[in-house]
Amino acid sequence: MIARKCDRCGKFYEPYEEKNECNMNNVNGVAFVHMNTDNTYSGATNDGHDLCHECLMAVIAFVREVSKK
Numbered sequence: 001m002i003a004r005k006c007d008r009c010g011k012f013y014e015p016y017e018e019k020n021e022c023n024m025n026n027v028n029g030v031a032f033v034h035m036n037t038d039n040t041y042s043g044a045t046n047d048g049h050d051l052c053h054e055c056l057m058a059v060i061a062f063v064r065e066v067s068k069k
Contacts, residue, residue, distance in 0.1 A: 004028070006052035008059075013052040030059060 003012045007029075015028050031048040033041040051059065 004050045004052075006055050007049040008051055008055040011052050011054075027056065030056075 002015065004015050005012050029048050029050045031044045033044045035041050
């Protein structure tokens with residue numbers, strides 16, 4: 001198994017099982033996208049960030065909290 005290094009905390013972790021299906025349970029990083037006015041997106045940036053499960057859960061919690069406001 002290949003280990004990855006979390007770009008947020010520096011911890012090494014094993015990547016999640018590689019699948020074509022993408023949902024909040026099996027993603028292992030984040031990237032920024034350009035959102036269009038019709039809520040579609042036209043592309044992701046090339047600077048994705050690897051995140052361990054703990055850091056990913058922290059980012060998801062942050063986004064959900066901001067979305068409530």
